[in-house]
């Protein structure tokens with residue numbers, strides 16, 4: 410998987426989180442924050458009004474293909490983590506996203522990550538069934554490196 414190595418190098422050099430997954434797969438991004446609290450949100454770059462994908466005050470929430478799980482930490486011992494899951498990925502999902510905490514009396518804390526959705530060459534294990542129709546089965550090939558995070 411030469412592409413994976415190139416993307417990995419790129420993401421290390423640019424210090425930008427990059428998640429790579431094939432079409433139909435799912436990814437989970439992990440966003441960590443030193444201070445807990447606030448509403449959780451996920452939006453797509455540039456994060457203007459129409460770009461909000463999910464917004465919640467709850468510990469867990471789902472909206473369509475997007476879900477968020479909030480795990481509160483204890484400052485300064487452990488960080489607060491927001492797990493963002495996007496499933497049934499399509500090529501058009503490639504791009505930059507922002508996950509964060511919206512706080513009333515403080516500046517919002519957020520992190521950004523990039524998603525790269527590649528062609529489905531092999532069938533990943535969590536690929537939805539309906540996408541398997543009409544396609545030649547190539548699962549005989551080895552699975553390759555695990556690109557999920």
Ligand SMILES: *[C@@H]1O[C@H](CO)[C@@H](O)[C@H](O)[C@H]1NC(C)=O
Nearest residue numbers: 435436437494495496535557
């Ligand atoms: C994302 O959520 C879907 C649907 O709930 C689940 O099947 C999948 O395993 C999750 N993906 C990851 C990478 O955690």
